[in-house]
Amino acid sequence: MLDIKKLLVDKPETLRTKLEQRGCPPDTLHRLRELYEPFRTLIHRRDELNARRNRESHEIGALMKAGQKDEAESRRIAVRELGDQIGKITPELSEAEKRLHEFMLTIPNLPHDSVPVGPDESANQEIKRWGTPPQFDFKPLDHVELGNDLRILDIERAARITGARFAILRGLGARLERALINFCLDLHTQPFNPETKLHGYEEVWPPLIVNDRTLIGTGQLPKFEDDLYRLKDVEDVSMELDAQKTTPRKYYLIPTAEVPLTNIYAAETLEGSRLPIKMVAYTPCFRSEAGSYGKDTRGLIRQHQFDKVELVKLTRPEDSYDELESLTRDAEAVLEKLELAYRRVALSTGDLGFSAAKTYDIEVWLPSQNTYREISSCSNCEEFQARRAMNYLRFSRSPNSKPEFVHTLNGSGLAIGRLWVALLENYQQADGSVVIPEALRPYIDGLELIK
RNA sequence: GGAGAAGUCGCCUAGUGGCUGAGGGCGGCGGUUUGCUAAACCGCUAUAGGGGCGUAAACCCCUAUCGAGGGUUCGAAUCCCUCCUUCUCCGCCA
Numbered sequence: 001m002l003d004i005k006k007l008l009v010d011k012p013e014t015l016r017t018k019l020e021q022r023g024c025p026p027d028t029l030h031r032l033r034e035l036y037e038p039f040r041t042l043i044h045r046r047d048e049l050n051a052r053r054n055r056e057s058h059e060i061g062a063l064m065k066a067g068q069k070d071e072a073e074s075r076r077i078a079v080r081e082l083g084d085q086i087g088k089i090t091p092e093l094s095e096a097e098k099r100l101h102e103f104m105l106t107i108p109n110l111p112h113d114s115v116p117v118g119p120d121e122s123a124n125q126e127i128k129r130w131g132t133p134p135q136f137d138f139k140p141l142d143h144v145e146l147g148n149d150l151r152i153l154d155i156e157r158a159a160r161i162t163g164a165r166f167a168i169l170r171g172l173g174a175r176l177e178r179a180l181i182n183f184c185l186d187l188h189t190q191p192f193n194p195e196t197k198l199h200g201y202e203e204v205w206p207p208l209i210v211n212d213r214t215l216i217g218t219g220q221l222p223k224f225e226d227d228l229y230r231l232k233d234v235e236d237v238s239m240e241l242d243a244q245k246t247t248p249r250k251y252y253l254i255p256t257a258e259v260p261l262t263n264i265y266a267a268e269t270l271e272g273s274r275l276p277i278k279m280v281a282y283t284p285c286f287r288s289e290a291g292s293y294g295k296d297t298r299g300l301i302r303q304h305q306f307d308k309v310e311l312v313k314l315t316r317p318e319d320s321y322d323e324l325e326s327l328t329r330d331a332e333a334v335l336e337k338l339e340l341a342y343r344r345v346a347l348s349t350g351d352l353g354f355s356a357a358k359t360y361d362i363e364v365w366l367p368s369q370n371t372y373r374e375i376s377s378c379s380n381c382e383e384f385q386a387r388r389a390m391n392y393l394r395f396s397r398s399p400n401s402k403p404e405f406v407h408t409l410n411g412s413g414l415a416i417g418r419l420w421v422a423l424l425e426n427y428q429q430a431d432g433s434v435v436i437p438e439a440l441r442p443y444i445d446g447l448e449l450i451k
Numbered sequence: 452g453g454a455g456a457a458g459u460c461g462c463c464u465a466g467u468g469g470c471u472g473a474g475g476g477c478g479g480c481g482g483u484u485u486g487c488u489a490a491a492c493c494g495c496u497a498u499a500g501g502g503g504c505g506u507a508a509a510c511c512c513c514u515a516u517c518g519a520g521g522g523u524u525c526g527a528a529u530c531c532c533u534c535c536u537u538c539u540c541c542g543c544c545a
Contacts, residue, residue, distance in 0.1 A: 005500090010506085010507095040500095040501075043500070043501055043514085044501060044502070044513095044514095046501095046514080047500085047501060047502085047513060047514040047515085048513080048514085050513085050514055050515080051512095051513055051514065053525075053526080054513095054514090054526080056525070056526090057469075057524095057525050057526040058469070058525095058526080059525095060469085060525050060526070061468095061469035061470085061525090061526070062469085062470095064469080065469080065470090072525085073525095075525070076524095076525045076526095077525085078525085079525040079526085080524090080525060082525085083524090083525070083526095269461085269498095401480095402498095403497095403498085
């Protein structure tokens with residue numbers, strides 16, 4: 001959520017250009033103003049009426065005490081009118097406030113000045129490359145063929161027990177998945193290295209089901225509900241029975257561990273000395289992939305359920321861009337240890353996710369596609385998430401200083417399913433076997449080869 | 452699922468209709484004193500919104516907030532209703 005007062009009132013030009021760069025409809029600013037002005041007028045009027053009533057009521061109290069009953073009685077009738085006016089204006093005000101707030105929740109974060117400006121992914125900027133894509137003197141297979149032949153991947157039967165975009169891993173395939181998860185977790189939970197600035201994350205096991213408030217906090221709601229799996233809500237029913245207005249909670253499967261992790265301290269004020277807070281979690285992730293029909297239909301690249309190790313940081317504002325660099329390095333370290341070629345790309349203003357101010361994608365080399373494919377996305381959301389939905393996630397520099405919003409960052413470290421794919425494809429041999437890179441062997445009983 | 456208790460300012464707590472945005476203690480910050488520490492004493496110690504404000508900070512004023520929402524009243528931390536959360540006991544369960 002943006003700081004409406006600071007931006008709309010003080011810096012409308014910045015707001016306009018940044019929204020444009022992001023591809024927001026051109027009338028966004030105008031609509032925002034149209035919602036903000038009546039809110040401002042109404043709240044001003046309401047405050048004035050309240051002030052008058054408070055003053056009058058106070059005086060009535062004094063009269064009563066002084067025994068001037070008649071005078072008090074007539075004043076009381078007059079003030080009752082005031083109350084009626086307030087009663088009339090209140091629903092108008094809350095309606096205006098609600099509409100403003102709801103609209104605010106649909107406006108994306110503003111891109112950081114260092115983000116390349118452009119309409120879509122064609123304007124993304126390659127930052128660096130690491131490693132050399134492997135050369136094969138045979139025609140490399142893709143992970144589906146490899147997995148089938150090795151009997152470690154079964155997509156057809158998964159379709160039977162669930163549907164499309166699900167997979168069964170078995171035998172060494174399942175074992176490999178588990179090894180990769182543990183490998184990533186062990187790497188990121190190593191003690192912080194002050195020289196390289198790497199690692200030092202606290203391991204977390206979060207809930208896999210979260211409520212709507214939490215999803216508003218990180219930005220998936222209200223705009224992207226279609227991408228989520230929603231659970232049937234038993235609480236809806238019990239609330240309807242007594243016809244109260246209490247908003248029922250909606251439950252969803254998490255699309256990424258970013259959601260529960262970033263929200264852990266929502267609405268709290270943290271001590272400044274605790275920052276940065278760095279957390280890592282392995283979780284399955286659930287995405288409906290609405291609107292991606294026909295995209296990546298083959299194999300494990302795009303699944304409704306996939307495993308991911310996620311990194312989340314809460315930092316001081318002045319540190320967040322350094323922390324984004326080191327978080328990205330943390331993610332890249334996984335690929336370097338496993339000796340998989342990758343490149344880093346800075347997303348352009350038109351390609352940024354909703355909550356991000358700046359994002360690096362890490363793309364791993366996939367021989368079957370002869371290209372680099374996204375395996376991690378590392379973002380600095382600045383204070384956007386910390387502000388949303390009254391989730392005032394803040395910190396105090398010292399006990400008496402005014403609380404400020406923390407900056408939130410997240411990044412995959414890494415997407416395990418895609419890592420599984422990259423490993424099979426990059427380490428395949430002519431006979432269809434797959435070499436296990438050395439760094440991973442301790443996690444898979446010292447196994448050197450899947451065949 | 453059944454029964455009971457409770458939710459006030461970072462923490463503990465006072466408060467049964469106006470003098471209460473809210474007293475006391477602890478903690479924290481600043482100061483006086485001091486060779487240093489401690490003690491003692493003094494002061495400060497919520498957040499959000501709106502306005503003064505015409506760049507920012509500072510400051511001032513108003514409004515809201517005593518778990519949440521609603522109601523009664525000229526006026527609600529206090530009375531009424533509903534909900535939420537936490538704790539205890541019983542039941543069930545991986």
